[in-house]
Amino acid sequence: MAQEKPLTEAIPLDGQALSLRGYEQAGGYQGLRRALREMTPQAVQEEVKKAGLRGRGGAGFPTGMKWSFVPMGSDVPRPKYVIANADEMEPGTFKDRYLMEGNPHQLIEGLILAAYATQADVAFIFIRGEYRLAQERLARAIAEAHTAGYLGKNILKSDFALEMILHVSAGRYMCGEETGLLNALEGKRANPRSKPPFPPVAGLWGKPTTVNNVETLVNVPHIIAKGFTWYQGLSRSKDYGTKIYGASGKVKRPGLWELPMGTTIREILEEHAGGMREGLRFRGVLPGGASTDFLVEEHLDVPMDFLEVQKAGSRLGTGTMIVLDDRTCPVGMTSNLIHFFAQESCGWCTPCWSGLNWAKQILAAMEAGRGKPVDIDKLSFQTKFLAPGNTFCALAPGAAEPLQSALKYFREDFERHIREQRCPWK
Amino acid sequence: MLTVAEREEIEAELARYPTKEAVCIDAMKIVQRHRGWVSDESVRDIAELLEMSPADLDGVSTFYNLIFRKPVGRHVVMVCNSVSCWILGYEKMREHLTKRLEIEFGETTADNRFTLLPIVCLGACDHAPAMLVDNELHTDLGPDRIDQVLEAYK
Ligand SMILES: Cc1cc2nc3c(=O)[nH]c(=O)nc-3n(C[C@H](O)[C@H](O)[C@H](O)COP(=O)(O)O)c2cc1C
Ligand code: SF4
Ligand code: FES
Numbered sequence: 001m002a003q004e005k006p007l008t009e010a011i012p013l014d015g016q017a018l019s020l021r022g023y024e025q026a027g028g029y030q031g032l033r034r035a036l037r038e039m040t041p042q043a044v045q046e047e048v049k050k051a052g053l054r055g056r057g058g059a060g061f062p063t064g065m066k067w068s069f070v071p072m073g074s075d076v077p078r079p080k081y082v083i084a085n086a087d088e089m090e091p092g093t094f095k096d097r098y099l100m101e102g103n104p105h106q107l108i109e110g111l112i113l114a115a116y117a118t119q120a121d122v123a124f125i126f127i128r129g130e131y132r133l134a135q136e137r138l139a140r141a142i143a144e145a146h147t148a149g150y151l152g153k154n155i156l157k158s159d160f161a162l163e164m165i166l167h168v169s170a171g172r173y174m175c176g177e178e179t180g181l182l183n184a185l186e187g188k189r190a191n192p193r194s195k196p197p198f199p200p201v202a203g204l205w206g207k208p209t210t211v212n213n214v215e216t217l218v219n220v221p222h223i224i225a226k227g228f229t230w231y232q233g234l235s236r237s238k239d240y241g242t243k244i245y246g247a248s249g250k251v252k253r254p255g256l257w258e259l260p261m262g263t264t265i266r267e268i269l270e271e272h273a274g275g276m277r278e279g280l281r282f283r284g285v286l287p288g289g290a291s292t293d294f295l296v297e298e299h300l301d302v303p304m305d306f307l308e309v310q311k312a313g314s315r316l317g318t319g320t321m322i323v324l325d326d327r328t329c330p331v332g333m334t335s336n337l338i339h340f341f342a343q344e345s346c347g348w349c350t351p352c353w354s355g356l357n358w359a360k361q362i363l364a365a366m367e368a369g370r371g372k373p374v375d376i377d378k379l380s381f382q383t384k385f386l387a388p389g390n391t392f393c394a395l396a397p398g399a400a401e402p403l404q405s406a407l408k409y410f411r412e413d414f415e416r417h418i419r420e421q422r423c424p425w426k
Numbered sequence: 427m428l429t430v431a432e433r434e435e436i437e438a439e440l441a442r443y444p445t446k447e448a449v450c451i452d453a454m455k456i457v458q459r460h461r462g463w464v465s466d467e468s469v470r471d472i473a474e475l476l477e478m479s480p481a482d483l484d485g486v487s488t489f490y491n492l493i494f495r496k497p498v499g500r501h502v503v504m505v506c507n508s509v510s511c512w513i514l515g516y517e518k519m520r521e522h523l524t525k526r527l528e529i530e531f532g533e534t535t536a537d538n539r540f541t542l543l544p545i546v547c548l549g550a551c552d553h554a555p556a557m558l559v560d561n562e563l564h565t566d567l568g569p570d571r572i573d574q575v576l577e578a579y580k
Pocket of ligand 3: 091092093506507508509510511512546547550551554555556
């Protein structure tokens with residue numbers, strides 16, 4: 001049987017956006033019709049829960065459960081909000097841009113369904129400033145959805161109403177962290193907020209707010225239109241549905257592929273990405289963006305789902321892999337990653353901003369041939385301080401992941417930099 | 427002083443948000459669209475319009491990558507320096523750009539044509555290396571492609 005690719009099969013191959021008409025012909029807005037016709041908001045939540053959909057923004061939180069934390073009924077604080085997190089600034093991640101540029105209405109329908117399920121009044125799409133094409137296409141699609149009666153008052157003649165606002169951000173990695181995002185939307189610096197309270201209870205302007213990743217949301221119309229049993233059947237693992245996997249680095253065919261959840265790293269890299277470029281060997285991979293631990297050759301048969309990647313010592317993260325080859329310096333790559341995290345740290349917690357800046361300097365010195373034998377211990381020491389529990393948000397633990405795993409798997413490369421007082425790759 | 431056009435655009439945004447402060451980033455982007463950058467004077471004018479303290483707005487303005495608090499050239503070149511582009515030759519690309527334009531990151535060419543800045547991952551990692559010119563994406567770059575792309579921005 002041909003593999004189903006519900007999230008991407010309708011996306012035109014010529015780089016254009018799928019039109020409203022094209023989306024409707026492919027079954028678009030049928031999920032919304034079904035929900036408004038025959039399902040209560042709780043029933044929509046329940047369907048998504050049973051489907052086992054987990055957040056695709058990096059943390060893998062169960063989506064239906066997140067929605068069930070939103071206070072419901074007539075005497076709750078209003079307006080309630082839903083937000084599509086389209087900040088996508090995790091280095092190595094490029095899936096949400098493709099989903100938005102290719103099929104903007106699919107995101108809009110997913111967000112309307114999230115709003116219906118949580119009885120929200122206002123929806124935001126929070127998109128990074130650099131994604132100009134996606135912004136243009138979403139703005140047009142939102143206007144079309146209004147005209148067609150999918151947004152505004154009395155949606156599809158029901159008594160459900162929703163306004164949708166496209167908010168274009170001004171750029172900073174921290175805007176993607178969900179409470180940093182809320183501050184950015186309120187016109188503040190994107191520092192994270194202390195939790196609890198969690199956003200579903202007290203979020204944007206103190207009102208109940210649900211934040212979901214773009215890829216998470218585009219799954220929802222299909223789950224509601226076709227049911228959770230169908231959805232579970234798409235997967236090869238205990239985490240359900242399909243996943244947009246990606247590969248960048250020196251593979252033959254970098255790109256994105258929608259595949260059953262649980263496809264192995266080997267299958268993605270060898271069959272879909274075409275293996276390594278001529279003359280290069282695979283050395284390692286960050287499986288889910290910059291803030292995930294390196295995996296190496298012994299892990300190639302690990303299925304890419306939340307559970308199995310975690311068992312292997314890393315995280316599925318965003319599912320977009322960055323491949324390290326044998327002619328690229330692992331110390332240089334780690335240095336580039338830590339430079340990014342140090343630069344994007346908001347400066348709130350000492351272990352994060354001071355620890356990352358220190359690690360950045362040590363790594364830069366090593367690359368420049370000025371490494372000292374104690375540096376390896378100093379770096380390992382820093383990863384302990386950056387670990388979960390010591391900082392206000394997940395940026396610091398995320399930064400520790402590539403560093404600690406590079407020290408584990410590529411230790412001889414670090415030692416060689418120090419011994420030879422130079423980068424052997426330069 | 428904000429121009430009438432700037433003021434009208436900012437006021438249109440105000441209708442969409444429950445607080446004035448929420449519009450401040452958009453307001454700075456509006457001014458930047460008209461003038462190329464956001465001066466101290468503009469910060470004061472926007473703060474006054476939105477009933478914020480200029481110090482608070484200044485704090486916000488310096489937090490975000492895409493708000494320019496210094497004058498920029500006619501075109502802004504933003505080069506991705508994140509990991510996938512680094513693997514695919516970011517260093518060479520940077521060398522080529524700084525040599526060709528005869529400026530370093532953060533600087534503007536003498537003829538005021540280009541400002542050169544680094545930027546984080548542009549979500550084009552499968553077509554690395556990548557850069558933006560005036561927020562337009564250019565990918566799969568090598569020295570020749572870079573020269574071609576720059577020629578189009580006068
Ligand atoms: C520093 C940082 C940056 C983040 N950036 C993003 C992002 O760009 N997009 C995203 O969807 N989630 C991002 N997240 C995760 C969000 O905080 C949040 O978990 C996610 O949007 C929830 O959506 P989901 O449950 O649908 O995955 C980031 C987290 C951290 C700590
Ligand atoms: S961990 Fe880093 S980015 Fe997160 S709040 Fe602390 S200083 Fe800011
Ligand atoms: S790393 Fe340069 S576009 Fe993603």
